[in-house]
Each structure stands twice: as structure tokens, then as C-alpha cells.
Amino acid sequence: MKPFEHGGNVYSAGVRNDEWLDFSANINPLGLSDSIKNSIIDNMESLVHYPDPTGTLLKQAISVHYGVEPDNIILGNGAVELMYIYFHTRQPRRVLIPVPSFSEYERGAKAAGCQIEMLYMDKEQGFVLDKARLLERLPDVDAVILGNPNNPTGELILRRDLLKILSKAKEAGTDIMVDESFLDFLATDKEYTVLDMIKDYPNLLVLRSMTKFFAVPGLRLGFGVANAELVQKMELSKDPWNVNLLAQMAGVAALKDKTYQMDSRQIITGCINYLYNALSAIDGLKVYAPSVNFILLSVEACGMTSSEFVQAMREKGILVRDCCNYPGMDQYHVRVAVRLMEENQKLVEAIKSLLAER
Numbered sequence: 001m002k003p004f005e006h007g008g009n010v011y012s013a014g015v016r017n018d019e020w021l022d023f024s025a026n027i028n029p030l031g032l033s034d035s036i037k038n039s040i041i042d043n044m045e046s047l048v049h050y051p052d053p054t055g056t057l058l059k060q061a062i063s064v065h066y067g068v069e070p071d072n073i074i075l076g077n078g079a080v081e082l083m084y085i086y087f088h089t090r091q092p093r094r095v096l097i098p099v100p101s102f103s104e105y106e107r108g109a110k111a112a113g114c115q116i117e118m119l120y121m122d123k124e125q126g127f128v129l130d131k132a133r134l135l136e137r138l139p140d141v142d143a144v145i146l147g148n149p150n151n152p153t154g155e156l157i158l159r160r161d162l163l164k165i166l167s168k169a170k171e172a173g174t175d176i177m178v179d180e181s182f183l184d185f186l187a188t189d190k191e192y193t194v195l196d197m198i199k200d201y202p203n204l205l206v207l208r209s210m211t212k213f214f215a216v217p218g219l220r221l222g223f224g225v226a227n228a229e230l231v232q233k234m235e236l237s238k239d240p241w242n243v244n245l246l247a248q249m250a251g252v253a254a255l256k257d258k259t260y261q262m263d264s265r266q267i268i269t270g271c272i273n274y275l276y277n278a279l280s281a282i283d284g285l286k287v288y289a290p291s292v293n294f295i296l297l298s299v300e301a302c303g304m305t306s307s308e309f310v311q312a313m314r315e316k317g318i319l320v321r322d323c324c325n326y327p328g329m330d331q332y333h334v335r336v337a338v339r340l341m342e343e344n345q346k347l348v349e350a351i352k353s354l355l356a357e358r
């Protein structure tokens with residue numbers, strides 16, 4: 001397996017006099033909300049206690065916000081922890097992963113000893129998921145992992161297509177894990193989410209990260225939604241205090257803060273549109289249509305590899321994500337996060353000047 005590498009690794013980015021402009025991790029550019037900051041300060045004294053192992057307050061808040069029952073919720077130290085717990089609990093023998101996609105799907109499955117089957121999405125077709133091929137493969141595997149939207153391509157799968165996949169998978173006795181970690185960035189997710197489908201599909205686990213939209217990757221917080229039996233099994237396979245006290249309380253505060261949620265969606269939508277249009281206007285750059293707060297680019301027609309591009313951008317103080325270590329990806333793709341307007345303008349100017357220098 002390729003070495004551990006993700007965006008947002010500011011620790012290995014090296015020392016600079018100025019701050020790095022970090023476009024390599026897909027985090028809400030509005031940053032920490034006051035509600036989360038205040039919750040952390042207000043709850044600091046409680047650190048002398050263990051966190052609530054049942055996570056009752058946070059599960060109630062998630063239940064109200066997302067319309068799912070507390071018994072169907074499992075809390076995670078980030079969504080990624082739940083991937084690892086899921087594979088260890090379910091022990092699927094053969095796991096099908098459409099790629100390129102988030103590399104922790106493969107790492108988590110391998111850590112549990114699963115055999116990985118890749119379903120390669122075709123670059124010539126814009127890395128679009130071939131649903132017909134996926135349906136054909138369902139009976140041969142024990143689990144399928146789908147990112148919705150998929151990272152790094154940004155492709156969204158429509159709920160009606162997922163329902164077809166779920167029903168065929170149920171017939172075939174195949175589990176489906178859908179990672180909806182970025183859906184909070186959409187104004188409405190009703191055409192895409194399958195959170196409510198856990199009642200009809202005992203073979204379904206839906207994951208949500210709270211670190212992306214609420215800008216707390218350093219705090220770690222996510223949750224999974226599944227039928228109560230699977231939730232119980234996963235609960236028994238984890239550390240009882242996996243989600244720390246500050247993260248639980250910050251999650252409750254974040255879900256109550258509707259102003260931050262609305263402002264984030266409104267501001268980020270404007271920034272996505274600006275960045276997509278401005279990047280698309282740069283000669284030689286291929287820009288994939290974004291769905292949420294990140295954009296996939298190909299620098300192949302600029303006569304550079306992604307690694308050369310990333311290095312040249314670092315020299316300008318900007319971190320972008322080299323996608324060459326995503327399974328199923330070539331050596332020409334780069335992912336950029338959408339940040340605030342002024343920062344996006346700096347990114348566009350830096351790319352223009354880099355390409356002009358060549």
C-alpha cells in the first residue's frame with residue numbers, strides 16, 4: 001500500500017516565515033465558529049471527568065438535526081475511525097471500492113484483513129462511476145464502499161441510483177457503506193442522502209464527518225447511522241470513550257448553530273462558483289465540475305506532472321493536494337479546496353503566474 005498521505009499535513013509542510021495558504025485539506029474556510037470556541041472554553045473544567053460513553057446529548061442533537069433515531073447512531077473519533085470499526089466488526093471477505101476515492105477505505109479494509117477489489121473509474125469518462133458495472137459486480141463481493149460525493153472527483157450519486165444499488169445489494173447479501181462526509185456543504189441533500197434508508201436496508205451503513213463542515217479536523221468527530229443491531233455490534237468493538245468530552249460538547253453546540261451553517265453554505269457556494277469559473281478560464285488547466293468545497297484539476301495539458309505542479313505551488317507558499325497517490329489516479333491530477341474569496345483569488349493568480357513562467 002502507498003504511504004500515509006493526506007491533504008492538510010501542515011506539520012510536514014516545513015517552516016515558513018509567512019503562513020502557508022493551505023488548499024490541500026477540504027475544511028470549511030469560515031473556520032472555528034464562536035459556538036464551538038465557547039463550548040470548548042465552557043466545558044474545559046469538565047475534562048477531569050471521563051466523556052459520556054453513551055454520548056447521549058450528542059446523539060440527541062444528531063437525531064434532531066438529521067432525523068434519525070438515537071439507537072441508530074454510533075459516534076466516532078472522526079468518520080475514519082468508524083470505517084476501521086466497521087471493517088473489523090463486519091469482516092467482509094471481499095470489498096469492492098470504486099477508485100479513485102478516499103484512501104482510508106482501502107486502508108481500513110486492509111487493516112481488517114479484507115481482500116480489496118478496485119472498480120476503476122475511467123479517466124476518459126471523467127472518472128464517473130459506472131453504475132451498470134457496479135451492479136454487475138455486487139453478487140461477487142461482500143461489501144461496497146461509496147463516497148457521496150466522492151473524494152477527490154466530487155461526483156455525487158443520486159439517491160435514486162443509490163436505491164437501485166441498495167436493493168440489488170440486499171438481494172445479493174452485499175453490504176453497502178456510503179460515506180456522506182461532505183453532504184453538509186449542500187444547501188439541501190435530499191436528492192443524494194440515504195440516511196433515512198437504514199430502516200429498509202439492514203445492509204447499509206452511512207457515515208458522516210463533522211470535521212469538514214464544522215472545521216474541527218483536529219478535534220475529531222463523526223458519526224455513523226445503521227440499523228440498531230449493527231450499531232450495537234460496532235459499539236461493542238470500540239473504546240467506550242472514543243469521542244472525547246470536548247468533541248461531544250462541541251458537536252452539540254455546532255448542530256445548534258444554524259447561523260454558522262447557513263452562512264457557511266451561502267459563502268462557500270459563492271466561492272465555489274468563483275473558483276470554478278476563474279480556474280476554467282486558465283489555458284491548459286482541465287477543471288472538473290465541483291459539487292462541494294473542493295475542485296479536481298488536471299495539469300496534464302500544462303506539460304507538468306501533479307508533483308511538479310505541487311512543488312512549484314509550495315515555492316509560492318501554497319499547499320495543494322497531489323492526487324497521484326490515490327488508487328486509480330494518474331500522475332496529472334491535483335485537488336484544491338475552496339477557501340474564502342481573497343484566498344481563492346491568490347490561488348488563481350499564483351497558478352496563472354506559474355503557468356506564465358513556463
Ligand SMILES: Cc1ncc(COP(=O)(O)O)c(C=O)c1O
Pocket residue numbers: 077078079080081102147150151179181208209210211212217220221222
Ligand atoms: C471522503 C472523506 N470521508 C471522510 C474523511 C475524514 O473524516 P474525519 O475527519 O471525520 O475522519 C475525509 C477526509 O479527508 C474524506 O475525504
